[in-house]
Amino acid sequence: MKRETSGGFSSHELLAEEEELILRKLEIADAVALGEIAVRMARAKNLPVAIEVRIDDWVVFHVSLPGAKHENDRWIDRKARVVASDGHSSMYERVAAEEEGVDELTWYAINNLPEETHALHGGGYPLHVVGEGHCGTILVSGVPQVDDHKLAVAALREFLGK
Numbered sequence: 191m192k193r194e195t196s197g198g199f200s201s202h203e204l205l206a207e208e209e210e211l212i213l214r215k216l217e218i219a220d221a222v223a224l225g226e227i228a229v230r231m232a233r234a235k236n237l238p239v240a241i242e243v244r245i246d247d248w249v250v251f252h253v254s255l256p257g258a259k260h261e262n263d264r265w266i267d268r269k270a271r272v273v274a275s276d277g278h279s280s281m282y283e284r285v286a287a288e289e290e291g292v293d294e295l296t297w298y299a300i301n302n303l304p305e306e307t308h309a310l311h312g313g314g315y316p317l318h319v320v321g322e323g324h325c326g327t328i329l330v331s332g333v334p335q336v337d338d339h340k341l342a343v344a345a346l347r348e349f350l351g352k
Contacts, residue, residue, distance in 0.1 A: 225251030228345035239332030269314030281312035313338025
């Protein structure tokens with residue numbers, strides 16, 4: 191199956207990235223600082239995105255930049271539910287499905303997750319904490335899914351000093 195819309199990532203590469211980008215802790219100040227880094231990066235490129243950081247399901251940080259649309263919030267919620275379903279990035283879930291030859295609609299059916307409430311699109315990234323696992327999520331919506339994913343990862347890398 192071709193991966194034109196998912197950046198040519200491999201699921202192994204995306205899992206390795208998740209294993210590398212681990213937080214020591216995730217408190218409100220950390221979530222806000224991470225969100226602010228993502229906003230600065232998005233502003234530098236004039237990206238029309240909404241950015242959100244959650245601790246568990248609590249929205250701790252949310253910004254909609256110029257050009258973002260109301261529908262971006264719906265996409266964020268749907269991406270967050272995909273991350274919450276298995277603790278992996280929404281891009282990982284998409285790429286893993288593509289590698290298995292599973293199309294998007296079939297993925298929703300196999301996982302018993304309705305498309306109306308879940309989005310198999312990049313831009314939802316888990317925030318894992320050492321010894322605790324998945325404790326939060328950074329979410330980006332507004333540009334193509336590969337770019338949403340890359341912004342979330344770049345912000346997390348900078349936050350971690352990597």
